[in-house]
Amino acid sequence: MMMSQASQVNDPADVSIDLDTIQAMDETERQAFLSSLPWQPVSIDDFKALSKEEQLFRIRHSAAHIMADAVQHVRPGTSFATGPATEHGFFYDMVSPEPLTNDDLETIQSHIDQITAAKHAFEFATIPKADARRLFKGLGQRHKQDILTKIPTDDVTLYRHGDFLDLCAGPHVPLTSICANMKVLNLSASHWRGEAVPSLTRLTGTAWAKDKDLSRYLEFLEESKKRDHRVLGPQLDLFSFHPWASGALWHPHGVTLRHTLMDFWRKTIYNKDYQEILNPQLYRKDLFETSGHWDHYQENMFIFRDEQNEPDFVLKPMNCPDTMLYYKTKLRSYKELPLRIAEGQILHRNEASGAIHGIMRTRNFVQDDAHVFLTTEHVHAEVQQLMGMIDELYGLFDLTYTVSLSTRPDDYMGEKHVWDEAERALEEALQSTGKAFEIDEGEGAFYGPKVDIHIQDSLGRRWQCGTIQLDFQLPERFDLTYIAQDGSHQRPIVVHRAIFGSFDRFVGILIEHLGGAFPTWLAPIQVTVLPIADRHADYARQVAQQLTDQGIRVDVDTASETVNNRIRLSETAKVPYALVVGDREAEEGTVSIRKYSEGQKGVKPVAEFVADIKQLVDSKAFDVAVKSYKELFENVAAGVKLEKQDY
RNA sequence: GCCGGUGUAGCUCAAUGGUAGAGCAACGGUUUUGUAAACCGUAGGUUGCGGGUUCGAGUCCCAUCACCGGCACCA
Numbered sequence: 170m171m172m173s174q175a176s177q178v179n180d181p182a183d184v185s186i187d188l189d190t191i192q193a194m195d196e197t198e199r200q201a202f203l204s205s206l207p208w209q210p211v212s213i214d215d216f217k218a219l220s221k222e223e224q225l226f227r228i229r230h231s232a233a234h235i236m237a238d239a240v241q242h243v244r245p246g247t248s249f250a251t252g253p254a255t256e257h258g259f260f261y262d263m264v265s266p267e268p269l270t271n272d273d274l275e276t277i278q279s280h281i282d283q284i285t286a287a288k289h290a291f292e293f294a295t296i297p298k299a300d301a302r303r304l305f306k307g308l309g310q311r312h313k314q315d316i317l318t319k320i321p322t323d324d325v326t327l328y329r330h331g332d333f334l335d336l337c338a339g340p341h342v343p344l345t346s347i348c349a350n351m352k353v354l355n356l357s358a359s360h361w362r363g364e365a366v367p368s369l370t371r372l373t374g375t376a377w378a379k380d381k382d383l384s385r386y387l388e389f390l391e392e393s394k395k396r397d398h399r400v401l402g403p404q405l406d407l408f409s410f411h412p413w414a415s416g417a418l419w420h421p422h423g424v425t426l427r428h429t430l431m432d433f434w435r436k437t438i439y440n441k442d443y444q445e446i447l448n449p450q451l452y453r454k455d456l457f458e459t460s461g462h463w464d465h466y467q468e469n470m471f472i473f474r475d476e477q478n479e480p481d482f483v484l485k486p487m488n489c490p491d492t493m494l495y496y497k498t499k500l501r502s503y504k505e506l507p508l509r510i511a512e513g514q515i516l517h518r519n520e521a522s523g524a525i526h527g528i529m530r531t532r533n534f535v536q537d538d539a540h541v542f543l544t545t546e547h548v549h550a551e552v553q554q555l556m557g558m559i560d561e562l563y564g565l566f567d568l569t570y571t572v573s574l575s576t577r578p579d580d581y582m583g584e585k586h587v588w589d590e591a592e593r594a595l596e597e598a599l600q601s602t603g604k605a606f607e608i609d610e611g612e613g614a615f616y617g618p619k620v621d622i623h624i625q626d627s628l629g630r631r632w633q634c635g636t637i638q639l640d641f642q643l644p645e646r647f648d649l650t651y652i653a654q655d656g657s658h659q660r661p662i663v664v665h666r667a668i669f670g671s672f673d674r675f676v677g678i679l680i681e682h683l684g685g686a687f688p689t690w691l692a693p694i695q696v697t698v699l700p701i702a703d704r705h706a707d708y709a710r711q712v713a714q715q716l717t718d719q720g721i722r723v724d725v726d727t728a729s730e731t732v733n734n735r736i737r738l739s740e741t742a743k744v745p746y747a748l749v750v751g752d753r754e755a756e757e758g759t760v761s762i763r764k765y766s767e768g769q770k771g772v773k774p775v776a777e778f779v780a781d782i783k784q785l786v787d788s789k790a791f792d793v794a795v796k797s798y799k800e801l802f803e804n805v806a807a808g809v810k811l812e813k814q815d816y
Numbered sequence: 817g818c819c820g821g822u823g824u825a826g827c828u829c830a831a832u833g834g835u836a837g838a839g840c841a842a843c844g845g846u847u848u849u850g851u852a853a854a855c856c857g858u859a860g861g862u863u864g865c866g867g868g869u870u871c872g873a874g875u876c877c878c879a880u881c882a883c884c885g886g887c888a889c890c891a
Contacts, residue, residue, distance in 0.1 A: 189821080232884080259822070260886095270821085270860070271821075356820070357887060358819035358886055359817075359888090368887075370819080461866065516891090521818090521890095522882095524818095524889060530890070634891070635891095636891080670891045671891045701847095702849060729848080730854080731848090731854055733849085733850090733854090735851095737851095739852090751850060761850080768852095795833055
């Protein structure tokens with residue numbers, strides 16, 4: 170939540186080699202060389218003995234080779250970079266003499282289908298790196314040459330199937346036919362070794378063990394498109410986008426949703442002894458020079474300049490620096506700790522234009538932010554409390570999550586023993602929750618170790634939302650102290666923490682996770698009352714009033730439309746309840762209840778329905794059915810390390 | 817920011833370089849309905865914005881803005 174980590178430095182080349190001096194293998198030599206190698210087939214028995222996860226991983230990595238093979242036919246002379254398996258499939262990065270276009274995808278797919286139908290065998294051979302250099306130079310594979318400079322071993326492996334040859338560590342499937350359930354999906358861009366220019370073309374595809382898995386995945390892609398918050402949000406009249414606006418324009422229904430969520434946030438944290446502050450959005454840059462943001466975060470800040478064109482004011486990108494100012498407004502006692510200070514203020518970050526994504530990544534947003542001032546002894550209990558809150562809050566939305574602990578990075582600041590102590594406290598606290606977590610060695614922020622929470626939604630996507638970060642730097646920079654029991658001045662630790670992450674993003678996640686059908690307590694309109702005919706309008710308004718009196722959000726639809734059509738509109742607006750009222754209901758003082766997507770639920774006296782829905786809202790019942798595709802991704806999450814497969 | 821793509825009515829989409837159209841929504845009228853689309857009509861556009869080529873540009877070219885798919889970055 171504080172500043173970003175220092176940008177990743179590319180690994181220096183293991184060996185400094187002048188690629189120009191390598192002599193390329195010509196065609197004749199290559200033929201002789203390749204046919205002299207002791208090629209071994211991939212064992213079918215070994216493959217069959219593997220776990221489903223390992224098999225899927227191999228299928229996807231092999232699918233990348235098959236796709237590259239297809240591209241080789243469509244664009245001869247293509248230089249291939251890396252083609253790993255991913256969580257949903259695979260990709261291969263490449264540069265073609267003539268760039269690929271979307272029109273080529275169909276042709277590539279038909280080549281793929283031929284290659285998988287041909288049942289080519291995958292074979293491999295080990296060769297000295299020096300030979301590989303000459304071989305791939307002769308083939309014009311300049312990215313493979315570059316990769317060779319980064320491989321530390323003396324020998325490398327080659328894999329081939331049909332007439333496609335690749336530098337590859339493997340492992341692969343025995344036959345191309347095992348990859349028959351693969352589909353090339355789209356075309357995009359990536360950067361070779363993180364450098365901006367020249368860029369690579371990334372062809373992405375998906376592959377599955379069974380054809381029904383593939384079709385299920387394709388169905389999932391369709392469903393994702395429909396659930397996209399950028400489509401559903403405007404459709405449900407929650408917010409809209411405008412080319413002139415940074416971020417979304419929030420409409421009344423969207424604001425209701427946000428406020429319901431924020432009210433819930435306030436209630437929850439106030440119960441846990443948090444206090445809320447409200448600070449300015451605009452500060453002199455001195456604040457950020459002191460906090461370190463001026464040096465580490467400047468390019469992401471909106472900066473104003475004075476008449477001399479000197480930077481003077483800055484829109485705050487985070488709540489931590491000015492929370493330090495609040496802490497310092499008086500002398501603090503150890504008796505006040507842990508001191509929990511929350512702030513739900515708009516933050517502005519000048520994100521790169523390409524990073525903007527609907528309401529998930531915007532240049533202005535609100536975090537459910539808080540900073541806790543405490544001592545080392547408090548860390549354990551505090552983290553426990555936070556993990557409990559996370560479990561409780563995410564559980565309300567049927568969101569599952571994973572936890573990781575990021576430890577001391579190489580460029581850490583502060584003293585090692587303090588880090589050790591903090592990490593131990595974090596780890597013990599996490600262990601005491603019984604929740605499984607991964608340790609990301611060296612991935613902590615430079616100012617302290619952190620716990621990151623990744624939400625997994627019903628579409629199997631992971632989002633980093635919640636975070637618990639220990640910070641030793643800000644207290645130092647702002648010279649924060651408290652008076653200890655013995656009268657000495659001591660330095661507190663700061664914990665940065667968020668659970669929803671940002672309300673904007675969390676709303677986006679909820680929309681996509683729930684497909685826009687919110688549980689009753691969150692729905693912007695909770696009930697539509699539908700009079701059958703005009704003469705029932707008064708009764709409909711009476712019913713609505715009784716609901717409104719109990720704080721239920723109601724809409725009465727008296728439009729001159731058929732009942733069928735008004736029911737349809739209520740359904741497409743995903744309103745949880747529609748109450749149909751006609752002569753019978755008006756006479757008996759009842760309502761005919763219709764639940765979203767479930768249809769008729771019978772007739773009840775108004776008072777009874779009011780009590781029922783009030784109970785649903787008060788208990789924050791999760792009364793929606795979420796269509797989930799999680800099963801598609803559970804295998805992958807089970808633990809095959811995907812990123813390792815680099816070439 | 818970088819690479820590639822897209823941009824036509826509020827929305828979803830049509831329109832060989834030759835008069836910009838349809839459905840839904842909106843508006844007006846008729847209809848008063850019993851659980852997912854009543855009927856008739858009206859209006860709606862400098863084809864993202866700006867240049868250029870052409871007798872003629874939604875269509876071709878250039879530039880720009882926004883969005884989309886990724887990369888990089890991140891809540």
